[in-house]
Amino acid sequence: MKLWQVDAFANKPLEGNPAAVIPLAAFSETGLMQQIARENNQAETAFFVQTGEGQYDLRWFTPEAEVDLCGHATLASAYVLFEELAPELSQIRFATRSGELIVSRGEDGLLVMSLPSDPVQPFNGPKDYADKVGAALGIAPPKELYSARYLVGLWDDPKLICGIKDCGEIARVLREEYFWGMVVTAPGDEGYDFVSRFFAPDKGVPEDPVTGSAHCILTQFWATRLGKKTLKARQVSPRGGDLLCTDEGARTILAGRCALYMKGEIFL
Structure with missing residues (x-):
């Protein structure tokens, strides 16, 4: 498996929030992905699988459990696709347990992410x-x-x-x-x-x-x-x-x- 570690919401390495990002041809067994996340020992490890052009299924795991929403690991996953795996893309759609999340290229190196609001x-x-x-x-x-x-x-x-x-x-x-x-x-x-x-x-x-x-x-x-x-x-x-x-x-x-x-x- 290929792995990237990306610092999200960061202007340079060693700032922001680190996430491990692992692209897969198909999702592994959930227990194995949990073990990998525990081994990585980052706040989140993201796994994604391509389902179409610019479309991916995305899952996130802390060292202890799978979670319903993780913004920084979504941003990190988009970064890996934009910079490493699919540089031709300008927008990425992730299907997740919290619905569809969209990340687009912004100006001056910004990545722009649309997430569901969570009112108090x-x-x-x-x-x-x-x-x-x-x-x-x-x-x-x-x-x-x-x-x-x-x-x-x-x-x-x-x-x-x-x-x-x-x-x-x-x-x-x-x-x-x-x-x-x-x-x-x-x-x-x-x-x-x-x-x-x-x-x-x-x-x-x-x-x-x-x-x-x-x-x-x-x-x-x-x-x-x-x-x-x-x-x-x-x-x-x-x-x-x-x-x-x-x-x-x-x-x-x-x-x-x-x-x-x-x-x-x-x-x-």
Whole structure:
């Protein structure tokens, strides 16, 4: 098997979010793909199979499980196709467990990705849950909590988000309300509209460096609060990454760059 490791939402290698990308003639047995993802030990390993001209089936695995949506590994897969396997293409359509995802070539090396939006709902859990979340992360409780694909916590100060040491005990607290991932966010500074981090320790991802699926939630959330359609976002993980996010209602448009870190072969 051929393998590429690509840093997504990155201007150069060693930034953004690394994803392993493996093209296949046909999908392998699910257990084997899970083993490969565990061996790769990246937040996600993407496997894709061509089904037509510019059309591919795409699946994503963390070290622990197959997931329904992964933005950065989708961007990385498109990068491998555009730059390595199918340079004649200007647009790629991926069929996934979250529906059709489209990635197009943008200007100045940007890749532009269309994903389904994930609107938030009010969180209706226990009244002391915000205190538990703050204590688990080692910071003050969030000002507000919301539910979407993940739990979403809102703080007022971006410095609090930047200062979170690690995922702490958040996995235990998330399990109480049947979540496996959490987005933490605050208004941006230094030219950014908002900042965020993402934790999913129960999926083998203590912290994800840059998370496309989280921005399917955050783009519409912050566009509504700020009265802006297009926003500049920074995921302030230790690696960090920049995203240009556009709210298109039912769809979220994310634009970013990718950098090739490694390519090789897997022998099984």
